[in-house]
Structure formats: C-alpha cells, structure tokens
Amino acid sequence: MKVIPVNYMLEFEPIFKNFTFNGKEIITVDCKESVNTITMHCAEIKIKSCSVIHNNVVQKAVTKTDEKKEELSIIIKNKIKGRAFIEIEFTGELNDRLLGFYRSQYKQNGKTKYLATTQFEAADARRAFPCWDEPESKATFEISIIAENKFTAISNMPIISKKRMKNKTLYKFAKTPIMSTYLIYLGVGEFEYLTGKSGKIQIRVITTKGNKSKGKYSLELGKKLLSSYEKYFGIKYPLPKLDLIAIPDFAAGAMENWGAITFRETILLYDPKTSSTRTKQYIAEVISHEIAHQWFGNLVTMKWWNDLWLNESFATFMATKFVDKFYPEWDLWNQFIEDAMNTAMGLDSLKNTHPIDVKVNSTSEIREIFDAISYDKGGCVLRMLENYVGESNFQKGLKQYLADFKYDNAEGKDLWDAIGKISKMPVRTMVSTWLKQPGFPVVEIEKKDLTLHLKQRRYLLESDKKHNKGLWSIPLSVGLNDELFQKLFTKKSMSVKLPKNNIGFVANYGRKGFYRVKYDASTLLDLKMLVDQKKIASIDRWAIQNDLFSLCISGDDTVRNYLDFSDAYYDEDSYLATVNVAHNLASLYFRAFGEDFAQEIKSYTVNYLKKILYDLGWTPKKTDKHTDAMMRGFVISTLGKLDDDEVILECKTRYRQFMKNQKTISPDLVEPICSVMAWIGTSKTHDELTRLYRNAKTMEEKLRFLGALCSFKDEKLLLKSLNFSQTSEVRSQNMQLPIMKVAANPYGKKILWPWLKKNWPKLSKKVGRGNPLFNRIVASISSIADDSMEKEIRQFFKKNPTPGTERTQEQTLERIRINSKFLKNMRKEFTS
Template identity: 35%
Template sequence: MASTKEKPSSSPNIKSSYSRRSIYTSVFLLFASIACALLFQDTAPWLVGPIARLLPFHQSSPIMSSSSGSSVVREVLPTNVKPTHYDLELTPDLDKLVFSGKVVVQLQVKESTSSIVLNADDLEIQAAHIVQDVAKTEQTLASNNITHNATTQTVTIGFVQELPARSTVALHIQFTGKLNDLMAGFYRSSYTDSEGNKRNMAVTQFEPTDARRAFPCWDEPSLKAKFDVTLNVPADLTALSNMQVISEKPLGESEGRLKQVKFATTPIMSTYLLAFVVGDLEYLETFTRKTEGKSTPVRCRVYTVKGLKDQGKFGLEVAARTLEVLADTFDIAYPLPKLDLVAIPDFEAGAMENWGLVTYRTSALLLDDKQSVARAKEYVAYVVAHENSHQWFGNLCTMEWWSDLWLNEGFATWVGNYVVDKIFPEWNTWTNFVTEETQRGLSLDALRSSHPIEVDVGRASEISQIFDAISYSKGASVIRMLSSYLGEDVFLSGIRAYLKKHMYGNASTRDLWQALSDASGQDVSKFMELWTRHVGYPVLSVTEEQGEGSDGSRRLRIRQTRFLSTGDVKPEEDKINWWVPLSIITSQSPQKASSDILTEKEQVFTLPSDVSFYKLNYQQTGVYRVQYPPSAIKSLTEAIARGDGTLGSIDRLGVIADTASLAPAGFTSTTNFLVLLRSYENEKDFVIWSEINLRLRSLLSAWSEQPQAIREKLNAFVRQLLQKQYERLGWNYAESEESSVIRLRTLVLSRLGMCGHPEVVAEAQRRFKAYFEAQDEKALFPDARSAVFAISVKNGGAKELDYVTKYYEETTVSDQKMLALSSMGWITDESLIPRVLDYIISDKVRNQDIHVVLMTLGANPATRHQAWEFIKANWTMFEERYKASMLYFGAIAKAVSSEFVTAKMADKVDEFFKTKDISRIDRAVNQTLEKIRLVSAWVSRDKDEVAQWLDQHVQ
C-alpha cells in the first residue's frame, strides 16, 4: 500500500505515501507523514521535514516468534480449523448507510472441536450454523452460543456436538454492519456531484486487519483462501470487486431497484486483499500488450466519480505499461484478467494494492494536463508502479506475518522506482530515491525510538505503527544496497526464483535470503540479517594516515559506530558490526567505485597517492553516514564548487545529506554545514536543491525561537545562497520547460518568499492580486500557485485567506486543492488562527486531509503553539474520528507537536500524553518527544557559534 506517504504536500508518502494506512505513505502515507508532504516538497517546502503491552487472551492461540533477538507472543486464531473458500454476499444500503451479508466458509477441521473462533469487528451476527456430510447425508448443526470479544476482535461460535477432525464442513453466517465514516473496513465515501447533490459510495480498506469489519473471517495473511463475491446493489450503480463480473441480473422482487452482480472466483489470497466498490462511476479503458506467458492482454480501467475520468488518462497509461514491464522483469505474467484502478474521494492511505482492484486517493491517481503541478505526473507514475509491484510482491507471494511487512512495502518501494526508471529514464528516478526514500529512512532510524526492519508485532493494534519509513524507505534502501552489491542481473535472478517458489503462498525474509544466496553463490543472510534484524545503522568516521610504502599511498582508517541523532550512543547500543560496502571513488576514477567491504569495528584501507579527493558510498547506495576529516571535506567542497560534474549529482547530494545530519548530532558544527552550502551556489540540479531545501527548512525551524536578529540573519543567508538561482530562473514559466526546471523555480521562489526576499514577496503579492481580483489566469502558472498563495497569506490577512479558501473549495484538481489547503496554515494574524482551526474540522475538509493544514500550522512559528492547544482541547474528538485509523491518528499527534524546539515544550508534550491512552500510537509519540529534545540540544550546543559566524559572514 502506498503510505500517505502519498507524495504530496504534507505527509502520512505510496503506500504512498510516505503511512500506510496510510504513503508516499508514504512514505508513502506515512507514509507517510502523509501524502501531501511528498508531492509538494518543492511547491510547499515548508511542509516537509516532519505499544500496547502484549496481553494474552483466552481466545487467541499464541505462538512465539523470534526476531532481533527477542520473542513476542502473536495473538492469532486457533488452528483447529482452516478456511479454504468463502462465498460472500453483501447488500449495502447507501441511503441508510448499513449493509447486510451472508457468508459460507468451507473449513478443513484439523482437530475435533465444538467451537470455532474467527475475527469480527463492529458486526452483528444474527445466526450461524454448520452444514456437514455425515454418512453421505448432508446435516445441519445450528449454533447454540455466539460470543463476541471486542478486545481481541473475535467471535466464538459454539455447537452442541463436536466437529470431527479431518472433516470438511461449511460454516454459514448471517450478519449486518454499518457503512462507517472511519476509512476502514466497508465504509462510505461522500462527494458532491455535478448537480450539487451529495452522493455516497461504498468502498473498502482492509489492510492490515479490517476485513473483519466487513464480514466474519480468518483475518491473518497466512490463512489464504479463494473468494466468490456477490454484491446486491442499486441497479443504476457500478459494482466492482477483485475479479471480473460473470453475471448481472435484476434481484428478486426489487422491481428493478436492485441488481445482483456476481464475480469470478479469485485466486487463493489473503483477506486483506479482498475489495469491493459500489458507486455512480465512469471509466477509461485500455489493454496491455501481449507479455511473456500471457496469451491474452490484460484489461485495465480507471474508475472515477462522474466528470473526472479524463484526469485518469495518464494513470491508466502507466498502469498498462508497468504491468508489461513487471511481467517481463519477474518472468511471471500478471495472473488476473483485469486490473481496475479506482479514485476514492475519502481514502486514508495513498493507495491500496487489492488484487485486481487497486484503490487510490484522488491525488495519487488523477491529474489535469493544464492545471496540475509538474511533480504530480511523477507522483502518479510512482504510486501506480508501487501498487502494481504489489500484485507480485504481496499479492502473489505474501508475507507469513506482519513482522515481515517490509517484504511487501520495501520491495514495492524499490520495484516501483525501478519500473518508473525503466519507463521514464529522463526523470532521474534514483537521484530522487536518495532524497525521498534513503534520507527519510535514515532520519527515522537515527532515533532510539526506531525499530528493526523485521519487527516483532503481536496484536492487531500494533500493526499500523510499522507502516512507516523503516518498512518502506529503509527497507527499499537496503534492497538497493544489496542489488548494487550483487549486481542487478544476479539480484533479479534470485527474486524471480523466490517469487516462483512461493507464488500463491506465504514466505519469510529467510526464504528471500535463501533464493538470493542460491543465485549469487554467497551466504546473503549472513550479512543482510545485520541490516534487517537490528535497529539503526552506522556512521563511518574516516581518519587519514600517511602510507608507509615508497609510493606514498594514503591510508584511510575507517571506524563504524551506530549513528544516533542525539550523538550519545551508549556502549550497549553499539555492539553490531555492520557489513558495509564502502564503494570508494576518487578524482582519478569518479565513476568507478572500489569493492572494499568494512566488516569489523575498525579497518584500514589504501588509496592512491595522487588523488585530489575521495568519497565513500558512491551514488549513495549504502545505508550509512560518513564523517570525513576536514582535509577531505575541503577537497570535496572544491570539487563541488568547480561545477565541472566530476562528482556526480547523487554524490553531491550525499555530501550535503551527511554533513547536515551530522551537525545536530555533534559530529561536526553547524557552521561547517553553512560553509559547505556556499559551494553549491552555482548548482543547477533540482534534486540537490531539494535536499538543500529540506536541510535549510530543518535549520530554520530549529532556530525559530532564537532572537529576532539571529533569525533575520539566517533568512538573509538563505536569500544570498539562492540569489544566483533566482536571477537565473526568474518568474516566467513555460509549458515546454523540463519538469525539473519548473520545480526548481518554484522551490527557489517558495524558499525566498518565506525568507522575506523583498522583490519575491512584492511580485508574489502582485500576481496574487492579478489572479484573484483581475481574473488574470496567466498571472499564475499552476506550479507557482503554492508559493504565491503561501507568501500572500503569510504577508496578508482575511482577504487573502478568503481567496485561497474559495479556491480550495471550487477547484476539482486534487493537487491544486491540497496546495491551497496547505497555504492556509501560513497565516500570521493571530485573530485568524481560530478561524483556520475551526475550518479544518468542519465538513469542508475531508478527514483524510486535516494533517495538510496541521503540518503547516506546526511549521509556522506564529501558529504552532495555538494549534497545539487546539489539538489538546479537541483530543477526544480526534480520537473518536480516527479510532480505526491509528496510522493517521499518529500523524495528527505528530503534526504540530513534533515542531517544538525547546526542552520545556518537550516536557509539556510529554505531560499531556501521559494522561492519554497512547498504546496504539506510542511509536509516533516517542519519536516526537525524542525529536524535540534532540533539536533543543542541538540549538543549545551550536547557537552561539552560529550567531558569531552569521555576524562575520552575512550582511
């Protein structure tokens, strides 16, 4: 699933969505802080930069799982019966917002039993009985007792007599439920049609454990079964499920009001991948070309509410092309006859990979050729590729348990980027990957409150918390490191073998390592388990020594220690010796890396004597930081400043990312980072400026409560740093320009405007007025709107807020809607803050989008504290609204509080959360508190030195 890493302007990113439920969560999401922060990292750069205890229950069948050296009790269903086939019939009522259903489950009885335990949540079960063959005669055995357990989300169905072992029986259940507004289970999504009428859709979101909200089932990934689905729906609506329709007919005596839609039997699959959608929809259609092993083309459709289907053209094209590339890459044909992509108005994640029926946020699938921002096309392509990758990784071959979630999400993140790079090589996808995935994963994993890639989870309430940048971004980065080391051909050979061996089944990380070991002839698990079963990653500290040989060769002593953003790693936290591909490049061979591997705590490596610079981690394929000695940084800075391309773009990006990350931890001073930045003044690569912009945003936020004179000089430094880019790029956009140029211009205007560049602010205000008051459409190119809206709201008042609000309510283009919403948080007039806060919890803003404004309000020093008081005052409301969406609820909790920068505020935030039940969002809360305290320590340590440097170097 694409975490709300949904790569737009704020984020819970793909599957994203950043989270998952959420991307771009995340990731993806998330992931993701959610969708919007990733999509608008350049158009709204200010937005980016953001367990329950295990209790045994009598109905669960606990098993022990060992990972990362610890054991955890998994709360799983008893193993006395196993489902093999579901025959499910549902009748949703879109007016009364309820549904009724009946399900017949074919069960293999493994052990004699007089009770059956399965999952059910928020369902009313009216009746249940067993049909079994006894002496070749079909007999019915009615239930004599039905007991619900809300804590374990199970129902126990008892019978007077035992079901014999090694028999096959059919369990019949009748039930009812509500089409909730929680974006989980079988829920309702509402919208206003072209005639101004409010309409409802019935849609599903089952991952990770919400199929049980739609029908009683065995809701665990390893309990795969086949499904026959029947939907009884209004005759004028469209009904969709995982498979194609095999029959459609009027229903009984409904006088043409209802129809019965039956779908073909699914392949064997997990419950979380089942899906259905009912609504007044329209679609576009295309077909794949013939692929290896597939004699007939796959039918692909994009479904939308009426009036929006044309915005699905690009997503549809990418869907077909990615299926073709994936089938060739994996040497396995897409196994279903069709693939539907559906844009859902209310959707927590970025997207969800339901087999054959992928559901999306509108902003993750739809775009307008004339009005969408340049980033939108890349975002849609990535999310579609990510979800289609899941059709193999996750759907065809599924993790055994949620502890191996990364097998789904880490691989879909890597494969999604791999496929986009194959289809759109001009987009420099892997450079973007380093800043959008690798850096995100490293940032989270530098906290003590992080977790291993393979993480123990025992109960359903814990699962949502691991749909984060570790499972998605770090997981994908570790895969990229391994692929680079083994070589792409060998790596993909192992992946094909892994998929073919475990197709239609379940697998673990150990199974993956075995397949890659067989393909490579190396014991992959020996070095990769260090990365997946342990939290954290190393920083490599480099010391130069003069060689002893007559050739004068240079010796590098390299030591690895665990990297923490707090810079205070303890001996007991630093026991792992990671397997680290050094991939050293030099001025003599800047495009050819060494094959050196660091396996001990400290080793010595040799360089030629006549190199002017060297750099570790060529193309940033390794998952680690590097601390260079001053002489090496000086040489790298000179190479970068020359601007001759000797050092590639990803490596120039890596120098910035490492130095910026080492400063808060105390490995280097913040002033060294500021000096380094000056060598990038002539840089023209958008992705590098994107990374610089993220780092500047973090610095400005950290110093946001320092004396005004210091803050003004920091803003002046940023203005000076970007001035050459502003003079080069100006304000004039052209549709014929490359996306990277358009995005860089927007980034420069955004950052300069938010740092008070007088000329940029004045021009933004002039264009804002021309666009809204003179109705001059040409005054604002689509990509310029986020910068101009935010700058104008920040420097304006009620009138500017009114215009932006009206724009948000009227535009039908998803990315434009989000950039308008995010800009509302940049108000500085204190009297208007309550208005914005009340607005975001009104029916004008969807529950899925509240974080977009909250993240801006948190990033805005003028509104941060008032927004936090608002969250505290409305905590009960948020808790109820997002009770089924713990990933999103965690993002809400972090959106404002994580932006505080003093130890005093950390204590206040901690004090508030101590009075709340945070068992299902404790990771998010702990990460927030850790972040605030490390930022506070960073500023306390470096503020005086930074102040002195600014006095000396900035006018």
C-alpha cells in the first residue's frame, strides 16, 4: 500500500429524528511514495468537505465516490510524501439493515424507543466512516460521540471525559491500541448496566432499561472466563474494560468488537424463572467464544479473510474447552460432536462444499464463508490436531504464536509452524491436507484374521468421478477401551496388524478424527454385540451408528440394516448415542412420511422414543442431568408428531393448566407442548398461541410460541403463521425461524415454496440484502422440494438474484437430489 493509516480521530453524532448521523475524522497517514490521489473504502456516505494537510500546508481536495467498488478517491493538486493528515466531514444514514452504523427499535412500557449500534464485520465500517477497511490495515482510534442527554454512549475504550453542550453531551473515549476497523464499536442508547471486576479490569453487562437484572449470570461467567483465558494464553487482557452489550436487533448471534462485545438479547440475558436449559448453555458457549476472540482475532488478526476460519473455529473450539471446565456435568464435548461434527460433516459431504482455507476475492464472498465449514469443521480439525500433538504442545504452540504476532496480523501457516516447532511433528503437512482440499475421507476396513486392510476415499453423498479425488493425512487411532495404536495414514491404502487376543476394535477411537469409517459386515456384527453389552465407550457407540446412518443416505448401506443395528441401543444410557439414534429414526420416518412403508419405520421410532420418555418421566427432577432437559423436550414433541395418543393426552392436560397459570410448565417444555397442541389444533389454538406470543415478556419466550405456530397440520393455518411472520410483530432477525420450522413440518411441504416465491421481494426487503440469515432461508428449501423442481428453483434464483447465497443455492439443489435419490432407494428396498 502506498498510503498507510496510523491513527483516526473520529467524531460521530447520531440524529434519531431523521435516522442520520454526522461525522468528522482526521486520519493521520504515512505516504510511502509521492501521491496526489488517495483511495480508501467508503459506502453509503455523503462527503461534505475534505482537505489534506502536509507540512502545515492545507490543500482542499476533490472527492469521487465509486458506489460499486465502495471506494472514495481524494484528489489533490500537489503531490505529498511522508506524514500527512486527511480531514473529512460527512453524513450517513442510521440504516435498519443491521449492518454498519444502524438503528435498533424496541418497546418499553408500550413506547417505541431507538438505539444506535454498529456491526462492522466483515466489511461494513466503511458505511460509518471513510477508512482502509481491511484486517491488515491496523491503526489506533480516538473516538468521540455526541449524544442527547438522555442517552449513554459506549465505545471500545473507557470514557475519559464528558462535556455538556446544551441538550447534548460530548463523550471522549481513550485511545485504542492498534487494531482493525472491523472491531470498532459505537453505541448510543438509554442503557443500564451491572458492573463487576476481574482483577483490575472492569466488566459490565449493558442492556436496555429494565433488563439488567437478567445480566447477573453473564457477568459472573464473563469474570471467570476472562481470568481463565489470561492464564491459558499467558497474556493479560489488553484493554482496561470489557462490556457485554445486549442489542434488541442483531443479525448475527454476537460480535467480538474489542472491549465492547455485542449480543442478541436472547444470547446474553438469562432469567432462571423463564429461561430454558438450552439457553443457559448457549449463553455460556457464546460468551466464551467471543472472549476467546479478544486474543485470537483481536490481538492477533488474520491477514486476509481466507483465514477467517482460523478466527472462528478457534473460538468455537476454545469456547467448548472452557465452558466444559466450568460445567463438566454439561457433557459439552459430546454435544460438540453431536452438533458441530454432524453439521460440518453434513455440509462437507456435498460436492458444493468448499475447502476450509478458501480464496476470498470480494467482500460479498466473505459473507458466504461464515458457515459450518469455517466454524464447525475448523473446530473439529483443531480438536483432531490437539489430540495428535498432545494438549501441552498445542497450548505451548498457541502461546508462542500469540506472543510473536500480538498487535499484528498472521496467517494460518504461522500457527502450524509454531505448534510444529514445539511438538517436533509434521503439523503443517498433516493439517494442510484438511485445509486445502474440500471434503473429508471415509476409511473402509476389511478384517482378515488379525490384519486390517484399510482404504481411504473422499466421502460424498452424491458421488461422481470428477469429485472423487482426495488424499488425507489421517491420524488413524484404533482401540476398544483403551487406544491400541495410532498411525498417520497418508496413502490410498495400508494394512495394520491387531495385537493378539484382542476382543474387538473401533477405528477412529474416541472420534477424534474428522472422518467416517465403513466396516465390513462381520466386524459390524461383532460391534453390534459390543454396543449392546456397552463394552465400547459411549462416544464410539455414537460414532458407529452415526457413520452407518450416513452410509445409508449415500447408498453405501441399507435402511433396514440401520434399523436392525439400532436395536443394540434400546438400553442406551449415554445422552450422545441416545439423542442421535432418536434423531436418526425420527428423520427416517419424516423422510418416508406419506409412503406405504412409513408405518414400519414409525413403529421402530415410537418404541425407541417411548422407552426414553418412560425413563425420563414428564416432570423435571432435581436429579436430572443437564442434557435430560433437552432430551425430554425433543422426545415429547416428536412423539406428539408421531400421533402417539398417550403423549397427546398428557400435552392437552398440561396445556390446559398452562393457559390458567403459565408457571405450571417448566421453560424447557413450553415449546414442545405448545407444538403438539398446534399439531392437533384448530384456528382457536392458532389464536391462543398468537396471543401468547404477543403477551410474552421476553424475546426467548416469544420465539417459543413463534416456533409452535409453525407446527399445525392445517395448511391454511401454516400460511397464516407465515404471513404473521411478515408483519412488524416479528423482528427481521427472526425471519428465518418460521420458514425453517414450516420447512421441517411435513404438512408445510406443499405450501412453503409457492409462499416463498410470492413473498420473496417482501422478504428481501425485510431481511435485507447481504444478510447472513438469507442463507438459512435458502437452505430450508431442501426439505420441501424434490428433484423434479430443480429447474424451476434455478430459474427462480436467476430472476431473483440474492447475492451472498450463490453457494448455498448450489448446496440446496444438491441436497434436494440426494434426498430424492434416498427416498427412491427406500421405496425399492421396502417394496422388494
């Protein structure tokens, strides 16, 4: 770069009367060569004046904005070199699209209120002020905000002075350390807060008025996490304060702005009386994720967005590690495998996946890679790597990397080299096979006497010759109750010997590796017996049927084989295997919904779920495990939708009590019971649930009733719910939820696509172009369409371009083909 920013002095004044803001900035720059044109990023901003000062000489500048490139060119007569200052005055819009500097609206005592907040990742700081808006262009920032007296202002650093100016106040904030633009934060609103301390660092939970009491849990957890991360990384938290801020309208879940982390209200506010178990866990995971970023991402930042995955998957991995330390009884690593590994493998077994380390050219492409590959697959690869090099080498390598690159930018290879150097292992070559190529392998095993013959190939749900290539460095681990041996499997095939007198084996022991295993028939039979007798660790009991289920969908095995194998899990006592078998059986039934053979699958599913419900009981008990609460809800709502008479009867009784007194049902069961009532319900039920939605006090409660409103069998009522979701009563940040829920409802299949087509222009307006939630909406189409609709869906998106979802569209069409083929295979299998 010819011109490098050194420091920004920024002043913002949001004006709520007409939702605009005024801004002023003085950027100190270093011109490495003689220039008379300076180009930086700028979008949706009007420049009022601009001048450049060099050696005390002021030059008025001519400015040109290029809307398409989102750039501002500053042109001056006389060339300059060395230190200079750019002064710009500008105005912008406080938009309602949840990006850049935007407004959020909420109700308080029936009155509509507004606040202004920012979301700059990946490339939206340029919508708030002209800047060099790329992670590598780090600078220091001195920020001031002018706000009406009823408001408070927040930024990354503490306030150093406040000055009254008639009905407004000028807040000045301390100068930031050197940092990237995407981590800057500005907030103006009627806030209240809880304050605590972790060492010398002030920690606050900031909310809109009336909500701070729900911030206690987050504040206590934030304090514990901050000091734990300081110890683990061996580097003190670099700022004097850390704010956790709850925002009513927020597109993402949370954002790691340095020293001022923003969250959706439902992910920060916890009320022991009304919040569910899942909410408490989710809050803990997200706070942990965002605090990990304060070092990994904020202190050391990736050079460019192709390494985004390193930021995100690292925070995902660390979040699980640290919450697991505080709450070992939550069984978090097992849940990580059920959620993150399943989600990542689901996406990564498509031809239209992408490598973890992906080329990113334009800013709209950045939005596309905030997906399960960047977060979840990356997290699984880090877990595999930590297991391969050992925990202590992994931590030492990380410490070294953070120490070497603090206040600077780094690339993925810098981290691999640090861990490789300490562990004296081929880390970079091993890891690169998982980062540079798309997909992951399946290891096929054939056992002859004591010799295992292994082959690896790329695992695809829809395979073809073109995409079948790939060779991985697989840390192959074999064991039963203990690890028998570990080898790096780097060729297409190899053979290994089992020790004598062994009674059986599991490959990918502890499911540490990101790959599936296909056993030969006789080994699978032996494993079924070992599962039944629980002679295998619970994580491996989960893995064997998890792989087998996936192999059914890819056509490598049969559904009947899976159903037979699932018998071994009838007395399963671990959450992980139980929940996965339950999900798999239910998903087989709903895939076969309306087919003649659905009944056969239904009886397996009902038997399995009834046994779980019998063991758990309906009423939460003091002795319940943390995961029991999540399991109970799933089982009740699924049995209701399998039309089980007993469950429906019990739901009716409990719903009647709930309508008289809402305290009679535990928060974990409200949505399951209301969903079952909708499933059997009429328009009267629809009115009741809508009323419950309107009267709900918290966003978390509202979302439960919104979810239940999508469970009707009656198509007219489902359309009514979809139309309701388009009104101002449902926030745009929650728009994807009703669509995903109706897509998952077998009675929503016929109506959702016509409704989406008709409402797409409205949806685009409400959700906002480039919003990451659009990917979820597009992905939901795979549940409702079959391969006969592929052409029509393609044409629709051609006519209605939705930038940032192109990859998701391809993945969705591929999933439609996979689902259609799977259903055809099932028909053949069950009618023969």
